[in-house]
Amino acid sequence: MLPFPKRRAAWLAVVMLAGTAQAETVAVAVASNFTAPMQKIAAQFAQDTGHQAQLSFGATGKFYAQIHHGAPFGILLAADDTTPAKLASEGQGVADSRFTYATGQLVLWSQQTGLIDDRGEVLRQGGWQHIAIANPKLAPYGRAALQTLDALGLTAAVTPKMVQGENIGQTYQFAASGNAQLGFVALSQVMQEGRIQQSSAWIVPASMHAPIRQDAILLSSAKDNPAAQALMEYLQSDKARAIISAYGYTF
Structure with missing residues (x-):
């Protein structure tokens, strides 16, 4: 044995x-x-x-x-x-x-530090050329982005500046590459170890869009x-x- x-x-x-x-x-x-x-x-x-x-x-x-x-x-x-x-x-x-x-949580995000304020007023003030959102027909985060713009009364003003990603991953790439100065993305995409990456961001209040x-x-x-x-x-x-x-x- x-x-x-x-x-x-x-x-x-x-x-x-x-x-x-x-x-x-x-x-x-x-x-x-x-x-x-x-x-x-x-x-x-x-x-x-x-x-x-x-x-x-x-x-x-x-x-x-x-x-x-x-x-x-x-x-x-x-x-x-x-x-x-x-x-x-x-x-x-x-x-x-x-x-x-x-x-999920929606966030307005830019790789440029200081561009986005903590109330999202940059959407009204301008100083940027393009904003990325996900295709609202395919991506819930895209629908939430449109609902947010509707709640702010900014849909008509912002629509001409939109670039649309097929999904939220591509939308993030548009913003991260600088091809769009702003992007409505998922908070999860810009967080590491519980903190938002160095950049500027506004976490959209949940009341502005459907859960x-x-x-x-x-x-x-x-x-x-x-x-x-x-x-x-x-x-x-x-x-x-x-x-x-x-x-x-x-x-």
Whole structure:
């Protein structure tokens, strides 16, 4: 018989091999605004469970169309709550799996320090040429941006200066590159370790637009996938929520 230390090492090796054999993979469609936190969550999820999450980032509206055309996603992390609800009603998603994993915050942001004041008055004062927003037909943050301009009575004045990103990721790139001096982006895109990057920003009051509730849903094709089920649970864990909060989301 092997001495105890060797027996223990052999037992651990068997356990690790068994865990590897049981590990599964799930393809996850992730709203662009949630890119940074989801990358961290996926890494921690793999470390803690052995399962792998294959991430694709893009516009929620495009993911909806792709899912209907048979794209092999197992989970949708949407930028809104209406798309997952629609998928559930159409039989593409598991209705009782749906939950709000984060509530987003809209921010008017510029890479130029001192350009944006803490009330967003720069929108009235001018001194800039272009403002980036996400396509409101595809991106909830784009719709929230238009609602904000409506609330301020500035839609007509600002519209000629708009440059439109396909999704919130591209919108951020327009602003970060300086091609647009201002951008309505997700707060999560300009935060690091709980603080806004060095720049200038105005966090838009939530009262100026509809709540940006971001829902997750398990897609019907993955209802028996252990990795998909595990990730849906993991997103509601304290570890995941700590990461989500660090990027400026609320619940």
